[in-house]
Amino acid sequence: METTPSSNGSHGRLPQSLARLGELSQNLWWSWTPEGRRLFESIDPTLWYLTHHNPVKLLADVRSERLTQLAQDPTFIRQYSAVMRAFDAYRQNTKTWFATTHGQLDRPLIAYFSAEFGLHISIPIYSGGLGILAGDHCKEASDLGLPFCGIGFMYPQGYFRQRITAEGWQEAAYAPFNPEESPIHPALTPSGEPCKITVQMGARTVSAKVWKADVGRIVLYLIDTDVPENSPENRALSARLYGGDQEIRLCQEILLGIGGVRMLRALGLSPTVWHANEGHSSFLVLERIRELVQKGMSHAEAAEAVRQCTVFTTHTPVPAGHDVFPHHLMDRYFAGYWDQLGLSRDEFLRLGETPESRGHGFNMTALAIRSAAHVNGVSREHGRVSREMWQHLWPGLATDLAPIRHVTNGIHAPTWIAPELNQLYAKHLGPDWADQCDEEAVWQRATDIPDHELWAARQTVKRKLMGFIRERARAGWIHGQLQPSQVIARGTLLDPEALTIGFARRFATYKRATLLFRDLERLKALLQNQWRPVQLVFAGKAHPADEPGRYFIHEVMNFCNDHKLGGHIAFLEDYDMHMAKFLVQGVDVWLNTPRWPMEASGTSGQKAALNGVINCSVLDGWWQEGYNGANGWGIQPLPPSADQQTQDKHDAEELYRLLEQEIVPLYYQRDLDGTPRGWIQMVKECLRTIAPQFCTKRMVKDYVETMYTAAAVRTPTTW
Numbered sequence: 001m002e003t004t005p006s007s008n009g010s011h012g013r014l015p016q017s018l019a020r021l022g023e024l025s026q027n028l029w030w031s032w033t034p035e036g037r038r039l040f041e042s043i044d045p046t047l048w049y050l051t052h053h054n055p056v057k058l059l060a061d062v063r064s065e066r067l068t069q070l071a072q073d074p075t076f077i078r079q080y081s082a083v084m085r086a087f088d089a090y091r092q093n094t095k096t097w098f099a100t101t102h103g104q105l106d107r108p109l110i111a112y113f114s115a116e117f118g119l120h121i122s123i124p125i126y127s128g129g130l131g132i133l134a135g136d137h138c139k140e141a142s143d144l145g146l147p148f149c150g151i152g153f154m155y156p157q158g159y160f161r162q163r164i165t166a167e168g169w170q171e172a173a174y175a176p177f178n179p180e181e182s183p184i185h186p187a188l189t190p191s192g193e194p195c196k197i198t199v200q201m202g203a204r205t206v207s208a209k210v211w212k213a214d215v216g217r218i219v220l221y222l223i224d225t226d227v228p229e230n231s232p233e234n235r236a237l238s239a240r241l242y243g244g245d246q247e248i249r250l251c252q253e254i255l256l257g258i259g260g261v262r263m264l265r266a267l268g269l270s271p272t273v274w275h276a277n278e279g280h281s282s283f284l285v286l287e288r289i290r291e292l293v294q295k296g297m298s299h300a301e302a303a304e305a306v307r308q309c310t311v312f313t314t315h316t317p318v319p320a321g322h323d324v325f326p327h328h329l330m331d332r333y334f335a336g337y338w339d340q341l342g343l344s345r346d347e348f349l350r351l352g353e354t355p356e357s358r359g360h361g362f363n364m365t366a367l368a369i370r371s372a373a374h375v376n377g378v379s380r381e382h383g384r385v386s387r388e389m390w391q392h393l394w395p396g397l398a399t400d401l402a403p404i405r406h407v408t409n410g411i412h413a414p415t416w417i418a419p420e421l422n423q424l425y426a427k428h429l430g431p432d433w434a435d436q437c438d439e440e441a442v443w444q445r446a447t448d449i450p451d452h453e454l455w456a457a458r459q460t461v462k463r464k465l466m467g468f469i470r471e472r473a474r475a476g477w478i479h480g481q482l483q484p485s486q487v488i489a490r491g492t493l494l495d496p497e498a499l500t501i502g503f504a505r506r507f508a509t510y511k512r513a514t515l516l517f518r519d520l521e522r523l524k525a526l527l528q529n530q531w532r533p534v535q536l537v538f539a540g541k542a543h544p545a546d547e548p549g550r551y552f553i554h555e556v557m558n559f560c561n562d563h564k565l566g567g568h569i570a571f572l573e574d575y576d577m578h579m580a581k582f583l584v585q586g587v588d589v590w591l592n593t594p595r596w597p598m599e600a601s602g603t604s605g606q607k608a609a610l611n612g613v614i615n616c617s618v619l620d621g622w623w624q625e626g627y628n629g630a631n632g633w634g635i636q637p638l639p640p641s642a643d644q645q646t647q648d649k650h651d652a653e654e655l656y657r658l659l660e661q662e663i664v665p666l667y668y669q670r671d672l673d674g675t676p677r678g679w680i681q682m683v684k685e686c687l688r689t690i691a692p693q694f695c696t697k698r699m700v701k702d703y704v705e706t707m708y709t710a711a712a713v714r715t716p717t718t719w
């Protein structure tokens with residue numbers, strides 16, 4: 001196989017008539033555009049599969065003869081021209097939603113900070129839900145035409161890759177990824193120089209370069225400390241996502257927040273709205289206050305000016321999800337900085353104070369909530385829980401008046417829809433269904449899709465999942481990574497006809513992956529039923545430092561390996577966005593069993609619902625507002641007074657009851673032609689009610705209307 005030396009090297013070898021393929025491969029727009037995906041796939045379907053759908057690598061590796069052949073293929077040229085026309089029209093469109101509804105705002109720019117972004121597996125800088133949400137937010141900001149840019153990290157080693165040993169334990173492996181095989185390039189300053197920044201952190205001076213990724217119309221900027229002028233220690237600072245100790249993490253967050261603001265200045269950008277997605281980037285407020293204080297404002301004036309145009313989204317009620325840095329580390333890195341903010345040490349440390357951390361810890365979420373006038377949780381329930389959690393910041397105010405609202409998460413439909421269902425929706429809901437994805441009237445038409453067509457499409461997608469699982473297992477065996485016994489645990493005995501339940505997410509203990517195994521006899525009866533079999537597919541990573549999470553994976557692996565469970569349970573190694581697509585599209589039921597009220601929102605169930613996969617979940621996070629009694633199954637948690645044991649027992653009991661009495665019978669109740677009418681009715685109800693509400697089109701519009709415009713109009717025009 002040929003390789004080319006640089007990311008732009010492939011352009012040189014492209015025939016003249018296909019010259020713009022290189023440009024297309026460098027803008028992630030292709031990844032959520034079906035015609036774009038098909039175009040790259042048809043260049044070389046095998047290579048497309050082998051490169052994990054990475055067009056940059058595909059164009060570098062494809063044989064020259066193949067390119068020459070395509071340049072003379074009228075069908076391919078037609079396909080190519082149509083995609084390029086659509087790409088140009090997309091980027092030049094002046095009548096976007098934002099332009100037509102908010103065009104009156106004066107030079108708005110929303111800067112969106114996040115520690116991770118999940119856009120595509122060819123840029124592995126995400127770990128899970130938070131990153132995917134940020135990636136989906138960017139794609140939708142592009143689709144809706146928001147003036148918007150993202151600020152994050154380039155992690156040269158990304159997040160860890162998961163391997164499961166023969167004994168069923170998770171191992172973490174970090175593999176460097178090659179920027180030349182990713183759609184990223186060096187970002188340039190207005191004068192055309194590569195953008196570089198320097199951040200003083202205590203005694204360390206850290207330099208960083210900046211990458212950019214084009215995401216449709218918007219740009220994502222990524223900070224990278226792997227530059228020659230840094231010490232080895234500083235070079236490695238941004239090597240891994242969530243990979244270091246507390247001090248590395250603090251330094252990363254200084255880089256993201258403070259470095260991020262400096263980077264925007266170096267790029268010549270002047271945001272009017274600053275959105276911190278989770279507390280990792282909270283320091284951005286400090287740097288902006290410092291800028292204003294240095295220009296002569298008092299601290300109080302500066303803090304208020306910054307507050308008015310800052311948006312903060314909190315993402316979890318789980319205490320471990322909030323960074324708290326010990327004061328001795330804050331002293332090490334901020335002594336000297338607080339003076340520039342016009343603050344004493346005590347006043348500075350008080351910005352991150354909570355009742356729990358008083359006197360010893362600096363809480364990043366507390367800093368963000370104190371410093372942002374526009375704060376939200378990510379579902380109605382999470383908004384309520386967050387008001388309770390943070391009520392102490394507004395002593396004297398009733399809890400429900402605490403100024404934290406909610407914008408419920410959504411998913412970017414074009415990214416998560418299965419191609420087969422996309423076609424079906426185009427036919428029955430209208431060719432522009434994805435552009436109008438938040439309109440209830442569009443989804444009302446789902447009721448009229450003929451049952452057998454919907455069922456046939458669902459079956460096709462499910463067979464694709466089974467093929468994906470089988471081929472992964474086969475590849476593992478061929479390459480000597482799997483023993484024959486492990487091959488069964490990877491799902492080779494799964495049956496495409498059997499009711500298939502998917503459970504894939506981070507293995508945090510509150511998500512209770514093993515709830516279904518509480519009563520093994522009852523579970524066995526469900527799985528082994530000869531006429532109405534049930535099977536389970538698991539996937540997910542546990543953070544390498546999360547011992548209980550790793551133990552949960554081991555427990556699930558034991559069940560997968562238990563011959564008495566007959567190969568009806570599978571665990572798929574190394575969950576990522578690519579696998580997530582197959583899973584959320586291909587199973588029949590999406591299971592979620594968080595311990596209420598710990599699931600802030602969750603989004604995988606929304607991806608499933610868009611594809612006609614029915615949710616069965618504890619009524620927590622988004623599902624608490626999505627469930628209507630007829631569009632899936634909900635498990636009502638016990639009142640908060642119940643202890644964990646009682647709650648677990650109750651939820652498991654309820655889950656078995658639903659499976660035995662409702663889910664399995666409904667799935668296997670068939671017409672003469674084999675169609676499960678009742679099931680399809682529920683699928684349609686799920687599409688009709690969930691798809692329009694839990695998409696990023698609705699979500700980003702909500703952010704614009706409830707948060708961004710309020711923040712933008714309060715930005716002084718003199719900035």
Ligand SMILES: *Cc1c(COP(=O)(O)O)cnc(C)c1O
Nearest residue numbers: 128129505576577580602603604
């Ligand atoms: C959607 C997604 C998640 C988030 O799932 P939750 O429902 O929030 O648990 C995590 N990881 C990947 C790879 C995803 O695609």
